[in-house]
Amino acid sequence: MNKDITDLKIGVLGGGQLGRMMLQSSTDFNLDIHMIDPDPNAPCSKMANSFTQGALTDYDTIMAFGADKDVLTIEIEAVNTDALKELEKQGKKVFPQPAIVEMIQDKRKQKTFYKANRIPTADFILTENAEEVKSNASFLPAVNKLGKGGYDGQGVQIIKTEADLEKAFDAPSLLEKLVDFKKELSVIVARNEAGEVKCFPLVEMAFHPTANLVEFLFAPAEVAKEVEEKAYALAEDVISKLDMVGLLAVEMFLTQDDQILVNEIAPRTHNSGHQTIEANITSQFEQHLRAILNLPLGSTELIKPAAMVNVLGEDGYTGNAKYEGLNELLSIPGVHLHLYGKKLTKPFRKMGHITITDESTETLKTKALKVKEILKVKA
Structure with a gap:
């Protein structure tokens, strides 16, 4: 160019x-x-x-x-x-290349790609309809995921017992073995046309119990050094085998025996990288631009430990968004508020996020829980 x-x-x-x-x-x-x-x-x-x-x-x-x-x-x-x-x-x-986006649009093709390329992931069965899901009752407990169309927790059903099979999707989907994990992790990895690859520090995610989307995020993740290095190697392996240019979010499970399995990937900037705006030398958004323009990738070094809290619309409220608790929130040291400019709120809609930086990871967790209770999005 x-x-x-x-x-x-x-x-x-x-x-x-x-x-x-x-x-x-x-x-x-x-x-x-x-x-x-x-x-x-x-x-x-x-x-x-x-x-x-x-x-x-x-x-x-x-x-x-x-x-x-x-x-x-x-x-x-x-x-x-x-x-x-x-x-x-x-x-x-x-960038990312259209063929890669097309593959990632279909979770069935994603999983098949992992298997073909020896990328560790949970065992799975491809199913065409609800009857096929039901015929694989012996595979339970499992997660039923729609092949196409799922987003932010939609298109996912946990099926633990035969009684849950009524929730199966009557469409092309996959049945994925339920993973006994101790942590959900994510690595944001970037690659430019020149083939330079860089990972952001490993982060740990906590999901909302009902909305099935990220509620808290902590960076860096509290894991053993060998687990961290394994996660980076895996993320680099995925983006290299895709031959992808751009930014890739690689969501992972850390199993009870410290194995790492790829859960899903997203070929773009991602919720699990928002904290990089304040917490890292280069943000994920700048890194994405550097990657697609074939510029040298920026340093991903962590400046300070950080937590990220998603600002979600309160359950039971739909309409013009009103933010309660802003003054109290912004009086807390290390708090950075990002509102997304969405006029309408509805239950669990992502309306913004809050990044908290602190020298102490313990203080971060305390502040994150406090922040979640302070700011409310109502109508």
Whole structure:
């Protein structure tokens, strides 16, 4: 690419909070960023150099959007990969590569890729409908995951006993052996066109008991050094075997016997990397931009231990968002608030996140629990 990075026209498919934080990071490099999203009031709608309202899954819409762009990237996987493949053929730089996005869109193909490439993951069975799930009752306890369409905990059912089989998806899905894990971990790994690879420090996640999405995150994860090194090696192995350019979130299970299994991957900036804005020398959003522009990757060194708390819409409230407890929250040392610009709240909708930095990991946990109780999003 012969153009200076400031002369490139960069298109981003998706205009949500991940795109918003990418935009905020892009201003440091004076990049020309253009966004498309189906929601006219998307978080990026008033921040990008230009904003297009349009369906991310419509072939003609994406072809028209990409026609005058030099580089295209995503902040969500639910996009039309056929259009991206055609734009790639026309000479556009498209990262992550459309074929990889297409594979990751289908959890069945994801799992098959792991197996074919000897990437450790939970045992699984591919199923076409609910009857096939029920016919594999001997495989329980297991998790039934829709092949396509699941997002933020949707499209996942835990099936522990035969009585739970009524919850099985009557669509192409997979039945994955329920893993007896002691921790859920994540590594954000980046790779540029030159083949340079860097991992962010391993983080530990705690999930909301009913919404099935990340509620707390702690960095660094409290694990043995050998577990940490194994996690980095695994993340680097996955992105290298994909031959992917961009940023990849690799979610993992740490089993009771200290084995690491890949759970799922996301080819974009990710909820498990939000703390990097304050806690690391380079944020995940800057690193993503560096990777897709084939710039040297930035240092991922942790400046201070950090916790991240997702700000979720309160259960029972739908309507124009109102934030209770802001003054008390912002009086706590080390607290950094990020609101996503979403006007409407609904139960468990991601409305923002809070990063807490502190020298002490114990203090971090205490503050994280306190912060969760202070800020409430109601209508």
